[in-house]
Amino acid sequence: MVATIIDGKELAKEMRSELKKEVEQLKEKGVTPGLAIILVGNNPASLSYIKGKQKASEEIGVSFKLEHLEESISQEELLEVIEKYNQDDRYDGILVQLPLPDHIDETAVIEKISPEKDVDGFHPINVGRMMTGQDAFLPCTPAGIVEMIKSANIEIPGKHVVVVGRSNIVGKPVGQLLLNENATVTYCHSKTKNLREHTIQGDILIVAVGRPHFIGADHIKEGAVVIDVGVNRLENGKLVGDVKFDEAKEKASAITPVPGGVGPMTITMLVYNTVKSAKKRVRP
Ligand SMILES: Nc1nc2c(c(=O)[nH]1)N[C@@H](CN(C=O)c1ccc(C(=O)N[C@@H](CCC(=O)O)C(=O)O)cc1)CN2
Numbered sequence: 001m002v003a004t005i006i007d008g009k010e011l012a013k014e015m016r017s018e019l020k021k022e023v024e025q026l027k028e029k030g031v032t033p034g035l036a037i038i039l040v041g042n043n044p045a046s047l048s049y050i051k052g053k054q055k056a057s058e059e060i061g062v063s064f065k066l067e068h069l070e071e072s073i074s075q076e077e078l079l080e081v082i083e084k085y086n087q088d089d090r091y092d093g094i095l096v097q098l099p100l101p102d103h104i105d106e107t108a109v110i111e112k113i114s115p116e117k118d119v120d121g122f123h124p125i126n127v128g129r130m131m132t133g134q135d136a137f138l139p140c141t142p143a144g145i146v147e148m149i150k151s152a153n154i155e156i157p158g159k160h161v162v163v164v165g166r167s168n169i170v171g172k173p174v175g176q177l178l179l180n181e182n183a184t185v186t187y188c189h190s191k192t193k194n195l196r197e198h199t200i201q202g203d204i205l206i207v208a209v210g211r212p213h214f215i216g217a218d219h220i221k222e223g224a225v226v227i228d229v230g231v232n233r234l235e236n237g238k239l240v241g242d243v244k245f246d247e248a249k250e251k252a253s254a255i256t257p258v259p260g261g262v263g264p265m266t267i268t269m270l271v272y273n274t275v276k277s278a279k280k281r282v283r284p
Pocket residue numbers: 048049052095096097098099120140141169231239258259260261262263264266267
């Protein structure tokens with residue numbers, strides 16, 4: 001079997017063109033969606049992801065502001081900056097780029113962002129709303145993954161989804177979102193024994209461990225859908241996923257590539273959330 005490639009770049013392009021139309025309509029009603037990103041320090045990967053977020057925002061017509069702070073900023077000062085954006089009506093979305101330096105408590109930062117502007121969907125209020133199936137800002141990578149699966153006309157209800165990885169950003173919420181879509185979900189992690197015995201059962205296998213080429217064809221059920229969330233830069237500069245793409249595509253029925261898979265959809269869902277937030281400003 002040779003897998004269909006689920007092209008995240010193409011889907012992102014289609015969604016961005018729809019979002020652009022929505023933003024034009026919002027502007028006619030006097031609302032320009034605004035996104036503020038706060039970056040602490042100079043992590044090169046973060047800088048590159050933010051560039052992508054800025055490009056997508058500007059392409060769609062969302063006003064974009066980067067607040068670039070010194071690595072040495074104190075937690076208290078950072079919380080004050082967040083509060084400034086919480087109070088600023090020009091910004092519908094606030095995102096603090098992760099990872100943060102070690103001296104800053106990530107939980108305190110996430111909890112400082114107003115849940116109504118939390119376009120990353122990381123605030124406990126949004127996590128709780130998502131878990132209970134209420135309207136919420138959904139975390140961007142997991143929401144992008146669900147969009148990609150649906151765009152490939154893959155039925156989710158009743159499917160066995162195996163998630164490898166349990167981060168708060170990807171692993172845990174993607175399992176929850178697919179449970180909300182009536183999948184049966186298994187989580188695997190670094191302490192899971194006999195990993196392969198679990199992964200081989202997945203109709204949909206989602207891999208988010210951040211280890212290059214961690215999953216090979218022998219971990220994959222014949223005909224499974226494989227979603228690779230890994231973005232790993234090798235010493236030779238090549239970007240690879242957590243899955244051995246070349247062998248996995250011979251066994252899967254559908255697979256996402258790296259680059260050009262989940263990454264572009266993560267960025268698109270961020271702009272989607274920002275537009276969703278801005279719509280609440282429209283007067284009836
Ligand atoms: N506040 C947040 N911080 C982080 C998040 C997040 O969702 N919110 N996720 C990741 C990084 N991330 C977004 O911030 C991200 C990662 C990768 C991509 C992407 O487009 N990848 C491209 C390849 C890019 C490259 O060439 O390096 C691809 O896969 O095609 C976008 C966003 C951690 N931090």
